[in-house]
Amino acid sequence: MRMKEAYEAYLDDYNCLNVYISKNFFEGKSRIFHLKDTHDRIIPLTIQSRSDLYNGYTHYQLSLNGALQMGEEYTLYDEHCQTTVVRYSHIVKTERFNEQYNYEGDDLGLTYSKEQSIFKLWSPIALQIVLCLKNGGEAETYPMHREEKGVFSVTVHKDLLKARYTFMVRVNGKWNEIVDPYTSFSGPNAEYSVVYDKSLLHLPPRVPMAPLADNVDAIIYEASVRDMTSANDIGVENPKKFKGFTEENENTRAKNTGFSYLRSLGVTHVQLLPVCDFGSVDEVYPNIFYNWGYDPVQFRCLEGSYSTDPRNAVARIEEFAQLVHNCHKAGLRVNLDIVFNHVYKKEEFSLEKLVPNYYFLMNREGEFSNGSFCGNDIDSQPPMARKYLVETCRRLIEWFDIDGFRFDLMGILDIHLMNEITQVCRKMKPGFMIYGEGWNMPSFVPENLRASQINQAEMPFVGHFSDSFRETVRGSNADLNQQGYSNGNFDLIYSMMDRMSASGNAFNAPGKVINYVECHDNHTLWDKNRVACHGEGRDVREKRQVLANAMVLLSQGVPFLHAGQEFGRTKQNLGNTYNRSDNYNSINYIRRDHHISIVTDTIKLISIRRKYSCFRLRTVEETRDQTSFQTIENRVLVYICESKEDKCISFFNPSNGYYTYNLDHDVQVIFDNGSSNTHLTRNIQIAPYSVIVCDMMKQSA
Structure with a gap:
């Protein structure tokens, strides 16, 4: 933000300098100005306009x-010989700057060998950069040399393995210390970077897994590394850690906790809340603070609080790689929650200190976009920013064999970035999933370029969370009293038909529709129903929980479950527990046991979806031609879907009434949580608050 000091100057283009002078400072008046550089060379200036x-x-x-020399430090003089350092500002957003300084090399950061280490950083506007090394007890500094395209480089001819390092950067008249934004090897709390090389890591072998044929074949389960094992007495020796997430032993199997429990559900993908370095938990004392991790500090480093040894730059990498490996061995794919829309503290972000303003959305007046409501929005359009984000995604796949990315507040990013990430990732790993929050965020990105739902047709392989599905099934997130179809609003039964057929009017492929009623954000479904269904007993709310889960799992599109949704997870009636301690956020296995009927029913529904392809149609044409709906008294939803292999009829009754539906032949009842039907029947009895699924192909002789 500008006009905080009495006298400010900003280079906004190659021939445009904007100056702001407080009227408390010589009445804001100056007849003349000139620039002086660090070599005492003068550049005269002409006043083009003046305004109060x-x-x-x-x-x-x-x-x-x-002529302007990029990277030189300029001081502005006014008629009173008062001075201020000129700040490089909107000039870094210009086409000319991008054309001159786009660096296509892939060697930024550290290139290590036993004989030498080469350090490179990109900062066309820096005056000086100094490498600061701490090798053992010895501290050394090395001035870096400016090369083409704004790259600074230095080579140290010795073996620096495990040495600590930072950089001092002189930009806009100030020295700032930064860590290496290109490395994946970090000390605790992003205090320093560590010299190391990927080839020295002990990474587990890859587990061959068949490519996902279509996104609709996925069943996504969102979980936090910390939450899954933070409860007491569950048999895990490394709770809240990467190691603990996939830890199994006699105790976890006997108690069905942690990874043993996760494996038992039958989902295909686990989506992990952010595992890359975030700023709101002290990595050395991780139990003091709690946070979901949506406040990035280092995009390419893993979170140290999830490591058994946060001071060991290698441990967090090898432990996370083992987590993914163990998941793959169990037949479970791993998606990562990627937060590319903002950072924890913009002023302390390494890339911002290297090239201020370049990596964040800013207009010509020096105002910053805040569509993320976090005080800063990443600018994904400049070529070096886009390259950085794409290469970060590439590294996560290369190093860890990840299976998909979920992008937080994806609408802050632009469609071209998302398409490039998708192309790179799917080329590296066919069947790779890309999806995110496609909300139309009010950022500086033009609306037609936002990676939001309204532009889904421009992103052929990018999925979007369907908030319309969520609102129709459960009711408003903002108003807990407002009911959806599953908890009693029968007026939504016809809207429900469109939602269950993959919202074909809003999306051009079922695999792009992420159907959900609950995620880490907002109240859990159970807590929502406490209010929306006030006065109903626990047994009825359990039935409603299964009803909503069934709609997620049997609808066309991609089903998404929040960890604990399968047993009525509560966050103690709070909607946002991102920093509210383990007590609010941990997976409560005692509660799971109290609501085991929901778990059992949800597991059955998961297995039905995986077995019957009619719930996994792959084109809009199929969802229109091969699904149909009826109602019983505008209260019970009847849903028929078929594929070449199978055909099913399902009934959803969110009312307290009993109903009958007669077929012309016997069908096999494969799910009935109302326990009202025999195994084979043509007269379907529909109990209150129940879900019934029938196989129409398996008839009696």
């Missing part, structure tokens, strides 16, 4: 009467 602003500042727009 409403906030007590005078604005001058100046042009330069001389």
Whole structure:
């Protein structure tokens, strides 16, 4: 934000200098200005315009009467010989800057060998950069040399393995210390980077897994590394850690906790809440604070609080790699929650200190976009920003064999970035999943370029969370009293038909529709129903939980479950527990046992979806032609879907009434949580709050 100091100057283009002077500072007046660089060379300036602003500042727009040398440090002089350092600002957003300084090399950061280590950083506007090494007890500094395309480089001819390092960067008249934004080897709490090389890591072998044929074949289960094992007395020796997430032993199997429990559900993908370095938990004392992790500090480093040894830069990498390996061995794919839309603290972000303003959405007036409501929005359009984000995704697949990415607040990013990430990832790993929150966020990105639902047709392989599905099934997130179809609003039964057929009017492929009623954000479904279904007993709310879960799992599209949704997870009636301690967020296995009927029914529904292809149609045409709906008294939803292999009829009754539906032949009842039907029947008895699924192909002789 501009106009915080009495006297400010900003280079906004190659021939445009904007100056702001407070009227408390020589009345904001100056007849003349000039620039001086660090070699005492003068560049005269011409005043193109002068205007008095409403906030007590005078604005001058100046042009330069001389050539600008990028990376030089300029001081502005006014008629009173008062000075201020000129800040490189919107100039870094110009096409000319991008054309001149787009660096296509893949060697930024550290290139290590026993004989030498080469350090490179990209900062066209930096005056100086110094490498600061701590090798054992010895501290050394090495000035880096400016090369083409704004790259600074230095080579140290010795074996620096495991040495600690940072950089001092002189930009816009200030020295700032940064860690290496390109490395994956970090000390605790992003205090320093560590010299190491991927080839020295002990990474487990890859587990061959057949490519996912279509997104609709996935059943996604969202879980936190910490939450799954943070409860007491569950038999895990490394709770809240990467190692603990996939830890199994006699105790976990006997108690069906942690990974043993996760495996028992039958889902295909686990989506992990952010595992890359975030800023709101002390990695050395991780139990003091709790956080979901949506506050990135280092995009390419893993979170140290999930490591058994946060001071060991290698441990977190090898432990996470083992987590993925163990999941794959169990037949479970791993998707990562990627937060590319903002950072924890913009002013302390390494890339921001290297090239201020370049990596964040900013207009010509120096105002920053805040569509994320986090105080800063990443700018995914400049070429070096886009390259950084794409290469970060590539590294996560190369190093860890990840199976998919879920993008937080994806609508802050642009469609071209998402398509490039998708192309790179799916080329590396066919069947790779890409999806995210496609909300139309109010950022500086033009609406037609936002990676939001309204532009889904421009992103052929990118999925979106369906908030319309969520709102129709459960009711409003904002108003807990407002009911959806599953908890009693029968007026939504016809809207439910469109949602269950993959919202074909809003999306051009079922595999792009992520159907959900609950995620880490907002109240859990159970807590929502406490209010929306006030007065109903626990037995009825359990039935409603199964009803909503069934709609998620049997609808066309991609089903998504939040960890604990399968047993009525509660966050103690709080909607946002991102920093509210383990007590609010841990998976409560005692509660799971109290609501085991929901778990059992949800597991049955998961197995039905996996077995019957009619719930996994792959084109909009199929969902239109091969699904049909009826109602019983505009209360019970009847859902018929078929494929070449199978055909099913399902009934959803969110009312307290009993109903009958007669078929012309016997069908096999494969799910009935109302326990009202025999195994084979043509007269379907529909109990209150029940779900019934029938195989129409398996008839009696």
